[in-house]
Amino acid sequence: ARDGSAAFNTPADAAKAGAITWNYGNFITLVINFLIVAGAVFLLVRLMNKMREPGTKEPDKKDCPACAMQIPFKAVRCPYCTTELTRVVG
Structure with a gap:
């Protein structure tokens, strides 16, 4: 068997x-x-992530009332026109 003389099915x-x-x-x-x-x-997890509803997210940009440029939402002063902004709490 080990010498290669036998054939196995x-x-x-x-x-x-x-x-x-x-x-x-x-x-x-x-x-x-x-x-x-x-x-x-992988496809199942990807599908579940797409179906998940996005949570309510705080906006990250707002418009400056003086110059209408987009600025960070938490900005206290506009970096373009240097207008002081009042923060709305709520």
């Missing part, structure tokens, strides 16, 4: 006889199955 028969077998097909199957499952999980 299945890898299990060869392993029983003590022959060395290359079971790369099992490895390739496992890799393909892993990639399929990982891809499905």
Whole structure:
């Protein structure tokens, strides 16, 4: 069996006889199955993230009442025209 004179029908028969077998097909199957499952999980998570409603977010920009330029929402003074802004609490 180990001298190469015997022919085996299945890898299990060869392993029983003590022959060395290359079971790369099992490895390739496992890799393909892993990639399929990982891809499905990735798409599912991506879909769930798209479906999630965005929370109410505080605006990050506002218009300066004096020069109409976009400035940070929390700005106290306009960086363009240096007008002092009053902060609206609420």
